[in-house]
Amino acid sequence: MAFSLIGLISVVHEFFLNYLYIIVPVMVVDIVLLAIFFTRAMNSDIQFKLPIKASIIFGALVFVVSVIILPYTTKSSWAMLSGIDYAMLIGSGIGFGVLYTIAVFPLMLNLFGVSSGYRRSHA
Structure with missing residues (x-):
């Protein structure tokens, strides 16, 4: 099973099975938040610039925190x-940052994406 595609997929599958109790509720909450956003956005102006910026800033913060904390979580x-450890640490930090950027985006859409005014017609 070492270094084959099926072996890597099964290892990733077994890893994420342990965290299914966290992944599923986050996915459900994200879907509910997206549904709420689209119902609120029907008669409003939609803005994507600020929610994207806020999500990226949050992901960058998660990257920095994970790079600082990860060595201590492994009792290191x-x-x-050493060299490869730094590469894996930065790669893990980027992965966590991207993951949290995607996970927090529906929340940021609800907070910053819909203006309170009604859509103006351009007639």
Whole structure:
């Protein structure tokens, strides 16, 4: 099973099965938030620039925090890290940042994406 595509898929599958109790509620909440956003956005102006910026800032914050915290969660320290460890640490931080950017985007759409005024006609 080492280094085959099926082996890698099964390892990723087994890894995420342990976190299914977290993944499923987050997905359900995101779907509900998107539904709420689209019902609110029917008669309003939709803005995507601010929600995208806020999501990216949140993802960057998660990246920085995860790069700082991850070595300590593995009972390691910065002094024990070498070249490949830094690459894996930065890769994991990018992964967490992108994951949280995507997960928080529906919330940011609801907070910043819909203006309170009605859509104006351009006639």
